[in-house]
Amino acid sequence: MADLFIGLMSGTSMDGIDTALVDFTSRQPNILATHNHCYPAVLQQQLENALGLAAPLNTDLATIDDAVGDIFSVATNELLGKAGIEAEQVTAIGSHGQTIRHDPDAPKPYSLQIGNPNIIARNTGIDVVADFRRADIEAGGQGAPLVPAFHQAVFADNSEDRVILNIGGIANITILTPANDTQVSGFDTGPGNTLMDNWAQTHLQTSMDINGDWAAAGQVDTALLEHMLTDTYFQAVPPKSTGREYFNPHWLSQYTADGDATANSIQTTLCELTARTAATAIQLYADSAKRLLVCGGGVHNLQLMKRLAANLPGLTVDTTATCGINPDWVEAAAFAWLAKQHLEGKPGNIPAVTGASEAVSLGRLVRQPPENVL
Ligand SMILES: Nc1ncnc2c1ncn2[C@@H]1O[C@H](COP(=O)(O)OP(=O)(O)O)[C@@H](O)[C@H]1O
Ligand SMILES: [Mg+2]
Incomplete structure (x- = not known):
């Protein structure tokens, strides 16, 4: 049945x-x-x-x-x-x-x-x-986030510390450690795709930066990235969650207003911001993790996936497909x-x-x- x-x-x-x-x-x-x-x-x-x-x-x-x-x-x-x-x-x-x-x-x-x-x-x-x-x-x-209980039920492994990263508009992680499964933790790491989507809509007139091609074509503006990383949300200790009420074009304009970065370089920097903030959260709160399983629409942004792996050299970065569930669903x-x-x-x-x-x-x-x- x-x-x-x-x-x-x-x-x-x-x-x-x-x-x-x-x-x-x-x-x-x-x-x-x-x-x-x-x-x-x-x-x-x-x-x-x-x-x-x-x-x-x-x-x-x-x-x-x-x-x-x-x-x-x-x-x-x-x-x-x-x-x-x-x-x-x-x-x-x-x-x-x-x-x-x-x-x-x-x-x-x-x-x-x-x-x-x-x-x-x-x-x-x-x-x-x-x-x-x-x-x-x-x-x-x-x-x-509410998905961690499901992540635990489906993706927990008793021989390996894992992290699940869901990259929707906002990004969230679930930390799965077999040693103590009552200690599952997770939180929103910050923006996932939302700032990149908004920027692509304004400058490319497309709903998203398809495959992350535009982000891949530019250079990270290091000063802009470091400035954005000072935002209080990234420093806050979990539990924490966020939404587009916070991470939106107004939020971005606070950081870009005085700069001279090109539109392309801003997109590349937003892509790096998502990768870096997720990677830093994983390094801070899941330092024993061996494998990262990514899901959500962000898996289709190839530049984002590349930058995630580059920011997490000690981890195997896969999608949840390797554990039997298509990342889109x-x-x-x-x-x-x-x-x-x-x-x-x-x-x-x-x-x-x-x-x-x-x-x-x-x-x-x-x-x-x-x-x-x-
Ligand atoms: N081919 C693609 N290239 C780049 N980004 C993509 C692609 N497909 C989906 N995305 C990103 O994934 C987002 C949707 O992801 P999703 O997990 O559905 O988020 P949400 O839960 O917020 O709806 C899109 O807005 C887009 O940013
Ligand atoms: Mg969606």
């Missing part, structure tokens, strides 16, 4: 909704089907606005909450079609939703994801677990797993990672409407 769950994830890059159908029958999850579904351009712009980078949070919030729920449903139904699987064969969906606010260090900490799960449950006929971050925030945690699979954890009454956070006072069950369950029950 298969043990099927679906994970739905859209990260800070807003490069589309990742959906994965995962079978958890054996210890190693088996990803049976995947589908990436882009946001319609108008909704994407509304989401960018809601992030507060272009305009203050506006009254459209309720509308876009439902619109994201709608498009997540469409993405799920297309995934089911691709897989040739009926809704009733799937136990539940874990939907991360779309983050539009994340400030765990505010006087009243919060993290807000939208994508109305009631709509997803109705349109798919599958129970939905959503709103994963707020229980951890209520327990005094950062609400992020690790996060979606993680939210499928977190839905399973929820239904089994098991915790989803790791207090040593998020800073929460205790391990708690994450998410809220929305049952599919009765008319869909067979």
